[in-house]
Amino acid sequence: MLMAATVDERLAQAFVELADTLVAGYDLMEFLQTLTDRCVKLLEVDAAGLLLADSRGVLRVVAASTEQARVVELFQIQNDEGPCLDCYRTGQAVIVSDIRSDRAGERWPRFAAAAREMGYAGVHAIPMRLRDQVIGTLNLFKVVPDGLNPAVVVAATALVDVATIGILQERAVHQQEVVAAQLQVALNSRVIIEQAKGVLAERLRLSPDEAFVLLRRYARDHNHPLTELSGDVIRGTARISGGR
């Protein structure tokens, strides 16, 4: 099982790196962003998105390995139909090795067409669970038609568990209301980042995607938590340059 060993090794590395991020006062958005980036490398997929369910049961993207608007849309449109919604509702992983198949097309006609148009074939959704509650899903897209081998499913599940720990922090997670409150914080933090992308994009004449790349690079280079930096950008107290 050469493949499994490789995945294990890389998984161990990713955990060390993520554990380093989970220090006191860590920035949740940076953490989840790093996690989706690692998913792409570790799970050998082309795009990864983490979606959390809000109080209405709407799945919302909180972090993605790409900010490309059309890919983010592809995560998000699964609120109508798609592997993510099925995964969220059933609490079971949904592995679709080829979304272009007739069966997938019949099951999710609109999502399958959109995914195909974007050039994706493999589409997988892993549930984020907290005991009997499903709080979100990890969505993985692959260009080549392919399932997920068992070692990769184990790795993906482990990463999703780490994401859950990161979101709920050290809180007494047996309380339902604490879970709801922490999810609200995560979802709202994402909105702050989107607002900051808009502010920066307009100031520097960039697209929101480009603004995000700049924002994230600045956060890393200056060791500045991403959510806090976004707040500073909105208030006009962070001076980020580097437009076109």
Place this chain on the structure above:
Amino acid sequence: MAGERTAQVWAWIAAAREGNAPVSLAMLCLAAAGWLGVDGASVTAVGGPAVSEPLSATDELAARLEELLFTTGEGPGVEGPGVEDFRFGSPVLIPDLAPVTARWPGFAPAAMAAGARALFAFPLQAGAIRAGVLSLYRAEPGPLTPQQLADALVFADIALQLLLDSHAGISASADYRPLDGLSDSRAEVYQATGMISVQLGVSLEEALVRLRAHAFAISTPLDDVADDVVSRTLRFHPDSDPDPDLNPQT
């Protein structure tokens, strides 16, 4: 489906309407008290870090609690447990005030003496925009059920929309519909809000007010207007004209 809960909560609020009167925050508070298993509700606007303005309260006790928060500088969402998360959009839920009297020596005993035992505060918030707070109280201790909590978050979302739209002079008359959860909005709505705030040199809150007002004025879905702003086919101009010019890019 997701939209059903918003529609249900909106129906509860609209049912509190008398005749053809526009839906107000007062009706929202009444409906919240009636459907969330609490005894009273209030909405307060937040104008800055220390300024808050009571907008509506179902009863004297609800109003008195707001006053106590202000005068003591303690209490849910003001200081103490959960206040950090509150600033990031999370509700503060206090199912029983009795165990937290030491934490809030000024607020808690006074609130209990006034007749409140459980308090729940929901920020009216969208990202960095903090427009106010929806507060609920109950005379008996005990948590909100998961269903009541989920519904309360929807109430808060609609309260934020009513508040923002009232700033733009849009009244919630018969044909008014809240969006299916302001917080469900696509990322583009928030990106556009950020862009407009720079175009107009105004706060994010004001930018979102203008964006929504424009969408209402031209009867176009908010998402579509936001897409036009992000793709730079629509710009807002800082003049007295409430409607932006259209600059189609050819």
